Amino acid sequence: MMIALVLIGLSALLALGIGIQARSGHEMGLEQWTVGGRGFGAALVFLLLAGEIYTTFTFLGASGYAYGLGAPAYYILAYGTLAYIISYFMLPAVWSYARRHALVSQPDFFAKKYDSPALGVLVALVGVVALVPYLVLQFTGLGVIVQAASYGAIPKGVAVVIGATVVTLYVVISGIRGSAWTSIIKDTLIILVVLFLGIYLPLHYEGGIGAMFAAVDKAKPGFLAFAATGKSVSWFVSTVMLTALGFFMWPHSFGACYSAKNAAVFRKNAILLPLYQLVLLFVFFVGFTAALVVPGLKGAATNMALLKITVAAFPPWVVGIVGATGVLTALVPGSLILMCAATLFSRNFVAVLRPQTDEQTVKLAKLLVPVVAVIGAYFAIAGSDTIVALLLMGYSFVTQLFPALICSLLARNPVTKAGAFAGIVAGVGTVIYFTMSAETLAKLAPTWPEWLRDLNVGTVALLVNVVVMVGVSAVTARARVVEKALP
């Protein structure tokens, strides 16, 4: 047992060491700390943008989702691919506008495009709110790893606090450069570990991948296709659309694209990133094998599926390596999210209300890092959601920024600042209503046809958002024309 914990501890120390190394030679001003001085080439941007593919979400979340729900997990392979296709057309325009105006964060972009500091503040708030469940899921993952690697000796609460502390230290010390470099190690390790587990486990327990799927189909008929109700095909299509549109609306992903050296980087990456995420397939193999070998986990406990089968199949030192990999997959995105949430709050909320210098902004952001970490740790300990459910909640929020963003890239934007503002408020309000009341369309409208009732509520909110945005834009644009026409 000790050996597993020691390996995990070493991986955290290694990441901290890299973070300290990476900052040397770079003055940590606002632009360096957050966008790496805009000097990242294709390889580093590739890794930052790919950061989301290989996080705790995929490692523990995707395997757990496959374990617990079966076919719905397939959505995770589909949405990234479609998001990268969108990025080919969207990100070069975002990048060049951001560079021209020396923008640092996502709210800057909206504020500048719509010439409205208030819209910037709203976008910052939506971003912070969406980032919280994302951070919670990284901490949940860290907690699960420490818990499993200690073979249950360290309870969940303590495990989450340890994880949150390490992430906080890491952010304060390293900034974005450390994250980019640690990403290289993280991605190498996770690909090796996932390929190994995804090939070895089905082979060892069931005699091969095909035999494993046949056994799952026999043990749980229908598990490998979509259900007729609930998480049905309609849920799949709406969820994939929601998450593909929202993929680059995350403040940290949006901000990470500013760090590119030039615009062509994104177009090249759109060809390679879909292939890069195919490794996810092997994560599914692990989850499905675990459903046969270590059945019985329910609800949030399905987050443990990958580690549980690892513990069952291997000696402690292998558990240590898998756990160490898991720590890095939570550490890198966790640090980006934390840094981003703190910077958003400091730069796009506090600084707008009470002007401050760049040094003060960085200082306040660094002070806020532990505060945000405590909030995340609290929800990770108190909550009982699966990792995938947490991410989907964040997506419902963050995708509400998409309509206003994509319209702002048009040559003649038909959306007014009031329209953008009202649309985002209406969309986010709808999501909050559904989240708080635990309502679903199926409950609200039992007479609607099945495919309508199964829609992801985030897409319903998106529809409300667009309708309000178009309506308010039409009214305010006309008002403006009338105003101009008056003498």
Next chain:
Amino acid sequence: MKRIGWLAVVPFIGMFAGPVFHNSVTPFIFGMPFILAWIVLWVLISSAVMALIYRLDPAAGETES
């Protein structure tokens, strides 16, 4: 968006067509359930489509925007 860009709509239609028209575990393809194999196939096709667009898009290599 240049005309060639519209080719990017194809992966969206393809990705969804499989589950919508044939939501079934069988036939197994390369040992994988049908829908999973279908999605994997469309991930590969998507990458190929983007490579094609990249080749044919005269603005693809431009570094400014």
